Amino acid sequence: MIEVQGLTKRYGTNLAIENVTFSVEKGGVVGFLGPNGAGKSTTMRVIAGSLGASSGTAKVAGFDVAENPRAVQAMLGYAPEVPPIYTNMTVRDYVSFAATIKGVGDVAKATDRALDRVGLASVAGKLIDHLSKGYRQRVGLAQALVHDPQVLVLDEPTSGLDPAQRVEIRELIRELAAGERTVILSTHVLGEIEAICNRVVVINHGRIVVDDKINNLAAAGKTVRLELARPSPAAHAALAAVPGVESVELTGSSAVVRSDNDLREQLAAAAVPFGLLELGGRERLEDIYLRLISAQGAA
């Protein structure tokens, strides 16, 4: 549904993204992950047609965004990081304006549906200026989905929200992602991607670092952390001797063991003589992410 091929964008001499390539199948929900300044917004703007790339192509449903932007925009909803709102309009007037310029047939009906969808029906008559940040973010979402697009591109939809609002918006996006709709969602919060997406694309310094299923990614680094009452070189040796272990790092009372497959049972047995206090599960996605980002930074 979305095919991004060799996308490069320069702002003057500043290379924002370089040779970015990935694709999203119909119905896919992809998390676009990376630290600030990685190039997430730049990539998403190109896909949404508000920014031209220096080279490379972005296609949505087979249409090249640069060649046929109107066709793409008619089926794509884009919520930028900063909601593109007019604060002097009421919520309803704004959403109905968005519906009209997006070429919706029944504007009143589409407006009501979008307001319902994002939970804005109760404040429809209010000026956007009087809304809280969380509600403005919802207005930005309402604008993106008022024409019931097949593709949703959401740029950090939960940024700057408090934890409760975050959960609400996350829940909402999960609903929107159900069914045939294709969604790309950027964030620098990993939990969000674990909660919503089935695939993750990690971008750093303008380049794609990882593009994989969440499950594969989490399985890629099998790391077990053990707390020992009596850490010693003998303990290190015992753990390292377990078949399949690649490396053991012993710092203070905790040992981090890396392996290709799940060795928790064997490791526990080996560690008992040294006073096993605690056995931590596999490495969290967050740690994998940090490792990827820093490894690439060093390269």
Added chain:
Amino acid sequence: MKAIVAIARREAAAYFAGPIGWICLVLFALLAGMFFSIMLVGYASQASQMGNMGQDENVTEMLLQGLFGNLSVIALLMMPALTMGLIAADRRERSVELLLTSPVSSAQIVLGKFLGALGFATVMVLTTLYVPVALALMGEPDPGVFYASYGGFVVLMAVFVSIGLFTSSVTENQLVALALGFSINLSVWIMGWLGQMVPAGAVKSVVEHLSMLSHFEQLSKGVVHTNDVVYFVTVIGFFLFATTQRVEALRWR
């Protein structure tokens, strides 16, 4: 087409929702009332001396043209303030991203904003409608003069809106757009005075052709020459085209 109308309506409504629109509207109406009163008093004292109040056939023409002559200078100063935010504010507030990612062309965006601002400017002009009503009560106004004066003035407003729209597309900074708008308006206007100073010849005719003043004078007299029409259509078309190019360029920053 629906999109153009929606954008135009949104812009016009935004003027009524914010301070700048109301300030311009009220100020324009007040100044028009003031000019009209002064001119009326002047005319009355002149007429009573000659003893032919209400007899003069050209009273409509004289008063309306005098009024719009003054108001054209007011519009020249006021329109840059009214139009400075048309695109610059959208960029500053990021709302431009809604327009740029909707299935509408840059030309549709520009045309919508132009028509919206021109609609509001027309409302400003319509606040002076009590003038022809008063003139009708005083005597027999010439409807031709009435239509020419109002039509000519709306065309002039369209020129100012197109210039203001362009300056607003050049920068995110509304004050820069304002200053630029003044400068362009003044230069186009001053061309008329230059024309009067330059000795007759080829240069004079070129300068006079570029001058908005001389074309406007013709139009508001009800004299519709092809070359005046061509002049205004060209100027408005030029600035709308240039603005469209600027909006298109926003997509390729």
